[in-house]
Amino acid sequence: MLIKIISNEFNPWKYLQEHELQAGKFGATATFIGTMRDYNVGDTVKSMFLEHYPNMTEKYLQQISDIALQRWDILDTLIIHRVGKILPGDNIVLVATWAGHRAPAFEACRFLIEELKAKAPFWKRETLIDDKIRWVNAN
Amino acid sequence: MITIKFFASLREEVGKNEIQIETSEQLTIAKIWDQVCDGIPLPNHVLMAINMEYADLNSLVEDGDEVAFFPPVTGG
Incomplete structure (x- = not known):
């Protein structure tokens, strides 16, 4: 299990490669990558700031990773999440699961990203093209 | 001492x-x-935590605890 909150741009493929399990031991890798759009609710977005609750965020991500590892027949999990200033095109989140077969890998990966979006304490603040700043209030 | 954080x-x-x-x-x-x-009324949507675990309005807070109030989350 790997959980990381990072404040710099990251390459999800590099993390996947580095974290990959021993060849032959797994048959499926499911991944989700969330990337920043340059638009939201009809407006052009120039940049975003992602705030989080240090330590509670990691604790919550650890809890949902533990649940996923207990609930599904999977081998490992990975969650990487950006905080700080983010630009359109930057990756925000990477979730990955490894398993013997695709069904538990897909299901656990979906569970992790849905739980993260529903309850992990992160908050987005957008800067629009006209420099207006607003908090994103729905996920 | 109780620490209260807002996000x-x-x-x-x-x-x-x-x-x-x-x-x-x-x-x-x-x-x-x-x-x-x-005197600010507690907004309906507010989430809360004690020692970094989700809690509710009736949860009891003890000396040494960290309490947090925050809006609905928007990560991912």
């Missing part, structure tokens, strides 16, 4: 980042909000 848009609405209070009695989270938020 994101709620920090701006309440005008506080982090405060500490001394209390000799056990308080619910709802009472903590009333004590520190100068």
